[in-house]
Amino acid sequence: MNTPLRMTKQRAAVAEALDASDEFRSAQQLHELLRDRGDAVGLATVYRTLQALADGGDVDVLRTDDGEALYRRCARTEHHHHLVCRSCGRAVEIDGPTVEAWAAEVGASQGFSDIDHTIELWGTCADCRAL
Amino acid sequence: MNTPLRMTKQRAAVAEALDASDEFRSAQQLHELLRDRGDAVGLATVYRTLQALADGGDVDVLRTDDGEALYRRCARTEHHHHLVCRSCGRAVEIDGPTVEAWAAEVGASQGFSDIDHTIELWGTCADCRAL
DNA sequence: ACGAGTCATGAGAACGATTCTCACCGTAGT
DNA sequence: ACTACGGTGAGAATCGTTCTCATGACTCGT
Ligand SMILES: [Mn+2]
Ligand SMILES: [Mn+2]
Ligand SMILES: [Zn+2]
Ligand SMILES: [Zn+2]
Numbered sequence: 628m629n630t631p632l633r634m635t636k637q638r639a640a641v642a643e644a645l646d647a648s649d650e651f652r653s654a655q656q657l658h659e660l661l662r663d664r665g666d667a668v669g670l671a672t673v674y675r676t677l678q679a680l681a682d683g684g685d686v687d688v689l690r691t692d693d694g695e696a697l698y699r700r701c702a703r704t705e706h707h708h709h710l711v712c713r714s715c716g717r718a719v720e721i722d723g724p725t726v727e728a729w730a731a732e733v734g735a736s737q738g739f740s741d742i743d744h745t746i747e748l749w750g751t752c753a754d755c756r757a758l
Numbered sequence: 759m760n761t762p763l764r765m766t767k768q769r770a771a772v773a774e775a776l777d778a779s780d781e782f783r784s785a786q787q788l789h790e791l792l793r794d795r796g797d798a799v800g801l802a803t804v805y806r807t808l809q810a811l812a813d814g815g816d817v818d819v820l821r822t823d824d825g826e827a828l829y830r831r832c833a834r835t836e837h838h839h840h841l842v843c844r845s846c847g848r849a850v851e852i853d854g855p856t857v858e859a860w861a862a863e864v865g866a867s868q869g870f871s872d873i874d875h876t877i878e879l880w881g882t883c884a885d886c887r888a889l
Numbered sequence: 890a891c892g893a894g895t896c897a898t899g900a901g902a903a904c905g906a907t908t909c910t911c912a913c914c915g916t917a918g919t
Numbered sequence: 920a921c922t923a924c925g926g927t928g929a930g931a932a933t934c935g936t937t938c939t940c941a942t943g944a945c946t947c948g949t
Binding site for chain 2: 690694695696710712713719721723725726729730733734737738739740741742743744745746747748749750751752753756
């Protein structure tokens with residue numbers, strides 16, 4: 628029996644903010660965004676909600692070069708990776724059938740078990756390139 | 759004209775500690791390691807040195823799931839990736855000719871520029887599996 | 890509708906990694 | 920050895936994230 632997980636105004640607001648964005652966003656960005664929009668939600672709650680969503684596999688998390696966590700609700704719920712814009716966070720979901728196989732194979736061939744992989748592509752999207 | 763970069767006792771100690779380890783290590787681990795060994799070096803200096811080495815491409819940096827930075831001096835200086843043990847940090851350097859091509863291609867096909875990629879494999883090494 | 894029990898919230902404290910400050914030290918040329 | 924300038928380190932400051940705990944909101948049986 629897992630935790631009940633009640634649907635509250637706050638959790639709905641965070642979820643909505645995530646759905647409304649195509650970009651990867653940090654917890655703090657979402658917090659500000661909600662505050663500005665009028666649906667103020669405590670920062671702690673934003674973090675807790677994101678944590679829960681991430682645990683449930685409903686949002687993807689990735690880390691910036693400087694360690695900040697970014698969240699995004701992807702269309703696809705199955706395993707996939709991303710091509711993310713370094714400046715605005717916009718992302719494209721991508722599959723890598725080849726890469727998946729490669730990762731598993733390489734891991735096994737080195738005597739490691741429980742292989743997992745981190746694969747993210749970074750770049751500058753068309754809009755951001757035009758400043 | 760780049761910064762001079764003097765060779766000091768401390769920098770040598772950090773470099774040596776890195777060379778002596780086959781595993782990815784955090785700045786704090788290296789700091790303790792040096793302290794225990796007798797070559798105490800200020801934590802700030804450890805960070806500064808690692809930063810410099812990383813900037814110079816002499817050490818590789820990667821981030822733990824919880825955002826902590828890990829450093830390692832790899833044998834190879836050319837571009838490559840790693841298969842890292844989640845529990846002890848031991849790492850194997852790996853090439854991904856296929857992956858390299860795939861990453862560049864996918865990025866370009868989506869209209870993104872300055873494509874870069876983060877590819878790391880995680881697993882449990884043979885030694886750690888045997889507890 | 891009422892109350893008890895449980896989960897959720899939020900302000901602020903606490904954390905942990907990393908960076909910054911700044912007075913003092915060491916290195917590297919001359 | 921003398922100087923000029925980078926380097927060092929203790930401790931303060933940042934910053935993202937988590938924790939604490941008193942208060943608020945649900946759920947369900949009555
Ligand atoms: Mn994958
Ligand atoms: Mn590569
Ligand atoms: Zn962009
Ligand atoms: Zn191991």
